[in-house]
Amino acid sequence: MLSEKTVKDLIDNALEERSDLFLIDLKVNPDNKISVVIDGDNGVTVEDCMFMSRGIENNLDREEVDFSLDVASSGATSPLINTRQYKKNIGRTLAVKAKPDLKFEGELTDVDEAGVTLEWKTKEPKPVGKGKITVNKQAKIMYDDILEAKVIIKF
Structure with a gap:
């Protein structure tokens, strides 16, 4: 064997x-x-x-x-598991499931030894008055907290 x-x-x-x-x-x-x-x-x-x-x-x-x-x-739809895979996908959109029960979808903007940074835009209610405004959001996700991360392929 x-x-x-x-x-x-x-x-x-x-x-x-x-x-x-x-x-x-x-x-x-x-x-x-x-x-x-x-x-x-x-x-x-x-x-x-x-x-x-x-x-x-x-x-x-x-x-x-x-x-x-x-x-x-590894294939385009396979989950990312290696730090080098994250680095080569900077600038692409990722869908990340993280601990405890969090989900993120955003552009991968940074990768370091500890984790990844995602950025995205979302609409939130205006602080004063009616309507919504577009707000830039960012999340730093540690590798230990990532349950699954996949590149979103847009057509």
Whole structure:
């Protein structure tokens, strides 16, 4: 049986050559099915997936162990889980579910070691008189409080 550490070491070696790519998820099942999900600072192409696949496959001996390998990109609708994913999406609209039971939707304007900053506009009642005014809002959300964050794709 393949160990996850063996495969992770092969992935790390490949990522040393391609610092623009990074690992999102790795699973090695007991039946030696390897599933790898990658992302990149500039997105992921089919060639990037092939590069990663070769980096793993060419360093494992099929005579020694039989395995299947699937390398994929994280996808546009997948939740963000890595700090680098947040950084590459600055300027885009995110929908964030956060603790305790909060929901935010706004433009991702800043990312740091602790969390993310979202900004959005909303209509609120005027302080005096009838009607509403547009108000700029901002929220700093800590990574530990984020339950799920997804990029909103607008058509």
